[in-house]
Structure formats: C-alpha cells, structure tokens
Amino acid sequence: MTRFLELSDVQTAAGHAPFSLAMDCGDNVELRGASGRGKTSLLRVIAGLDRPVGGRIERGYTLCGFAFQEPRLLPHLTVRENLMILPQSKAPEFSDKLHQMLCDLGIFEVQSRETALLSGGERQRVNIARAVLAEPDCLVLDEAASNLDQDAFQKVADCILGQYRGRRMAIIQVSHVPDRLFGSARPVPVA
C-alpha cells in the first residue's frame, strides 16, 4: 500500500546526502539542518516542483500547497485577485472560505490593495492564505514565518493548525527559528 509520503535515499540536484523520510496522513514534520543543507531543494522535490536526481519518492496525496520562501504574488493584482486565481475559487463555498481566511490572517482590510503595495508580512500572509485555500492534503511551509511579527505569526499559526486539525492534512515545514514552528512538529535532520 502506498504511504502518504515516502522518500527513499532521495538526492536532489543540489547534490546533498541521500535523504529518507516516511510520513503518514496528519503528520507534522520539520526538516531541520544548517543553511545550505538542501532543505528547500527537498521541499521542492516533495511538492513535485523538481524531480529527484536519485532515489525514490512515493506520494499518496494529490494536492499540495506550498508557502514559498518568497511570496510569489502577482504584483499588479489585489490580494483578493491573487487568491481568486486558484482553480478552487470556482467552488460556490470558496467565497466564504476566502472571507474567513482573510479575517483569520488579519489581511481583510488590505484585500483590495495591489500586492506590490503590501508590507513584507502582509505579502507573506497572502502567500500562506493561497497555500491553505488550495485545500491541500500536504502543506509545505518554507520559512513561512519569516517577515511575520509575533501577532501575525500567532494568527497564521492558529489558522494553519485549525486547518491541520480539521482537514487531517500533513505539514512539512522548515524554519531557522525554533520557536517559529507551526504546531509540535517532529524534527527530521537533514544532513
């Protein structure tokens, strides 16, 4: 039977040591390692953005949300428009979810503002909102707490953990700051 996620001796193009990981549905994992160890490269492979150059990867999920290290928002579109580009926005209940998400993350007031005009923290929250609104089975967070002040971090954490518990999605996260992790994540060292 295919596991939720299984990486066996996976090597990325970054050329680091083979990496193995097994995850079940609802797991919360933190990839831990010093800078330059290839954590982001592994996240990209897990999300299907890159192919591994060695080893084997098996995914038992179909949808993945990725909160990129840099927000990657369309700068000339508003916050709302950036979130409406998701294919999930076609669903009738999306509008309510979007409204709730904007309120939960404290960006409701800036929803009509072009993202180029937002602060770093606001942009990061839109990035996270997009990843969560994609209704992923697996949420990948690459330094997602960067640029967030304590208040914003708490709002984001409450939102993500609420979704995590409610939808039994898995979380794979990377953070350089130990107290900036979302929930109690199982640390997995990246050599």
Place this chain on the structure above:
Amino acid sequence: MTNTLLRTRLWTAAGFLCLVLAWWLASLIAHPTIVASPVSTMQALVTFLSDPAFFGTVIYPSIGHILAGLCLAAVLGLGFGILAGQYIVVRSFLAPLRIVLTSMPAAIGVVLLILWMGLGSQMIIAVVGVFVAPVYYLALCEGFDSIDRDLSEMTRFYRVHPALRLRHLILPSLAPSLLPAHRLAIANSTRLTILAEILSASSGLGEAIDRSRTYLQTDRLFALMIIVLGLVLCIEGLSGFIANRFMRRAERR
C-alpha cells in the same frame, strides 16, 4: 499639462522648426531640382490631396500593401515567436533563418522576391511580411524571456487556468517589448512597401516617387515624402491605440 511635458513639447517643436529652417535655407542655396522649397512642396502636396484620383491610384494601394504586409508579418512573427518563446529547440532551429532575414539588405530581398514571384501586390506584401516578421518574433522571444520564472512556476504549481496565466502573467510580460516592436514594425512596413513599389515600379506611393524622381519633379518627391510620414504617423497612432486598449483590457479581465 505639467511643466516637464510642456518643456518637452516645446523642445520638440523647436527641433521641428529648425529642421524646416534648414530645409528652407538648403532650398535657397541649391537648385530647385535638387532641393524643393517648403512653399513649392506644400503647393505640390495640396495638388495631390485635392485630386480624388490620387487617393485611388496612389494612396489606397500603398495603404493596402502596408496593412496586408503588416498582418502577414504579425501572423508569421507572432506565430513563430510564441513557439520559439516556449521551446528553445524551435528558437535554435529558427536562429539561422532569423539571422539571414535580419542581416540581409532589404533591397536584395525585394529583387529576389521579384525574381521568384514577379511584379505585383503579392510580391510587395510578401516582402513586408517576411522582412518585418523578425521584429515581432524577436520582441516575443524577449518578452517570453522576461516572464518571471518564480511566478510562472507558482501558476503552474497551483494549476492556474491558462487564460488567467495569459492575462495576468504572460501578456503583462510581453507588452513592454511587443508594443515598441509594433511601432517599429509599422515604420519598417511602410519603408519596405515604398522600396518594393519603387523597385517594382508597379503601383502606389513607390511608383509615384519613382516617377517624380525620373522626371526630376523634386517638389512632388518631397510632397510624397511628407505623405509617407503622415501615413506612418496615422497607422502608428491608430494601431498603437488599438494595441494599448487590447493590452489594458486583457490585463483588467
């Protein structure tokens, strides 16, 4: 109107007046068959424009050639540009042809096409289409290169609908290189049309220019040059307006 804009326009007007002044001074020094005076040129211009037959036999055929050639160039340049912008193999494959077309003197191209296609409108349209297409092609390649890779990856990752990708990511990236290229293409289309018409001596403004040159009707030659300039400005203004509106509408959707 802001001060800067007013100053810019004043300098443009001053440059234009200097040009006319230099022309007038040259006409005083040189023989009228070498440099026609501004006054005689204006008289020839009025004669041309007050003759309805002039439009039917000279202006309209040339406009037809320019627009048909421009359309052909746009279809070829944009068609191949879209492919080359997305597939490096296509771009590499087309590189030699692109180099031949951009470095070959247009006059040689016209002579070759006269040889292969004979005289007539088809040849003129083909000349414009083939030699102007690289302008669109290169602009599109440049535009595709300027698309933000990270944003492109993000839209693919989230399976954003292709129409939304086109409107919000691709078109805004293409517009900055495509719109100036379109202006250049219009100017080049007009130049090539006139050149092909002169060399083939078949119809339109080129044929009229050739006739004026043969009979040393310099005032008519200068008047025809002014008509060509006016034509370029009109087509450029109109198509630039349409292209700008199209881009803005596409971005807004």
